[in-house]
Amino acid sequence: MSQFCQIEYVSSDSDIGMPCGKTAVAKCADCGAAICSDCCVECCGDSFCELCYDYHVTHSCVRKPVQTDQRTQDRTEAA
Ligand SMILES: [Zn+2]
Numbered sequence: 001m002s003q004f005c006q007i008e009y010v011s012s013d014s015d016i017g018m019p020c021g022k023t024a025v026a027k028c029a030d031c032g033a034a035i036c037s038d039c040c041v042e043c044c045g046d047s048f049c050e051l052c053y054d055y056h057v058t059h060s061c062v063r064k065p066v067q068t069d070q071r072t073q074d075r076t077e078a079a
């Protein structure tokens with residue numbers, strides 16, 4: 001397993017991807033790339049790289065929108 005982040009950034013100025021290269025702290029649950037804390041996005045208990053996170057959220061995320069404010073549900077039904 002790679003010790004360094006494998007995520008590459010492509011700048012608009014260049015066709016060449018710049019590897020992130022930071023110390024990897026996790027592995028993408030989808031593509032398996034080593035990812036650093038900056039590139040790591042956690043969702044549904046897994047860690048994803050940014051690309052896979054986008055895909056995950058669009059296609060397979062089961063997470064519901066977080067509603068911590070329950071008062072919205074306690075609103076009086078009588079109008
Ligand atoms: Zn990935």
Ligand SMILES: [Zn+2]
Nearest residue numbers: 005020036039
């Ligand atoms: Zn990184």
Ligand SMILES: [Zn+2]
Nearest residue numbers: 043044061062
């Ligand atoms: Zn998710």
